[in-house]
Amino acid sequence: MAMKDYQVKRMFESIAFSYDFQNSFLSLRRDTYWRRVMAQCLHLPGEASVLDMATGTGEVAVEICRHHPRAKVIGVDFSPKMLTVGREKKKFKKFASRIHLSLGDGRQLPFQSGSFEAATIAFGIRNIEEREQALREFYRVLKPGGQLLIMEFDIPNDPLLGGIYRLYFDYLLPPLGNLLSRTNYAYSYLATSVHDFPTEREFLQEIGRAGFVSPGVKRLTYGVAKIFRGIKHARS
Numbered sequence: 001m002a003m004k005d006y007q008v009k010r011m012f013e014s015i016a017f018s019y020d021f022q023n024s025f026l027s028l029r030r031d032t033y034w035r036r037v038m039a040q041c042l043h044l045p046g047e048a049s050v051l052d053m054a055t056g057t058g059e060v061a062v063e064i065c066r067h068h069p070r071a072k073v074i075g076v077d078f079s080p081k082m083l084t085v086g087r088e089k090k091k092f093k094k095f096a097s098r099i100h101l102s103l104g105d106g107r108q109l110p111f112q113s114g115s116f117e118a119a120t121i122a123f124g125i126r127n128i129e130e131r132e133q134a135l136r137e138f139y140r141v142l143k144p145g146g147q148l149l150i151m152e153f154d155i156p157n158d159p160l161l162g163g164i165y166r167l168y169f170d171y172l173l174p175p176l177g178n179l180l181s182r183t184n185y186a187y188s189y190l191a192t193s194v195h196d197f198p199t200e201r202e203f204l205q206e207i208g209r210a211g212f213v214s215p216g217v218k219r220l221t222y223g224v225a226k227i228f229r230g231i232k233h234a235r236s
């Protein structure tokens with residue numbers, strides 16, 4: 001069952017302090033690799049402003065700074081505790097002059113239209129009930145020609161791999177994740193929300209409906225994670 005936004009916020013507030021460890025442990029450190037690839041997929045014109053929505057503890061923002069030495073990143077999230085954990089990390093401090101973490105809601109971004117060369121969101125769009133509204137907000141705040149990258153989980157298409165992965169994802173990950181996060185629902189919700197998310201084709205259509213052109217997708221680790229892309233029309 002879908003969660004309301006205030007429930008999502010409460011959940012991340014309660015798991016913020018162990019979030020990075022859980023992610024890393026449960027994905028066998030694949031999450032670090034996925035975010036690195038996402039940062040590498042960004043095409044930035046030198047000094048660029050990048051919005052990282054649902055930035056959480058700022059992992060994507062850090063990767064972007066690592067790979068794009070002249071980029072500045074604004075990381076936005078509606079969970080104050082996730083942002084606090086982010087600011088206190090050693091690797092964040094290394095790039096602190098180029099990353100600004102700020103409270104905000106992806107459904108109504110506190111930025112003027114045409115503010116950013118690129119926008120990213122990793123493992124966040126699935127949690128936003130008004131997803132199409134969030135996509136329209138991305139479109140609004142991007143400059144013409146700006147690039148949107150969205151990373152989300154999925155199940156591998158291959159029937160054998162998909163079947164094996166589902167055993168892990170549906171039966172092992174929820175109890176293990178719930179135990180690590182000391183909740184009885186956070187990782188059960190993860191599995192449900194991934195299954196409830198639109199198919200690859202449907203989501204590419206949603207990206208197109210928000211106004212983006214050249215939609216595309218890059219599958220990582222046999223399709224366990226996917227990076228969706230859209231470009232804001234250069235003449236809009």
Ligand SMILES: C[S@@+](CC[C@H](N)C(=O)[O-])C[C@H]1O[C@@H](n2cnc3c(N)ncnc32)[C@H](O)[C@@H]1O
Nearest residue numbers: 012054055056077078079105106122123124127
């Ligand atoms: C699974 S975490 C992903 C964090 C980070 N992007 C990463 O790669 O680890 C999802 C984040 O989305 C944030 N979030 C969910 N809905 C949001 C909304 N409507 N506006 C802002 N942040 C939101 C949550 O607070 C949480 O920090």
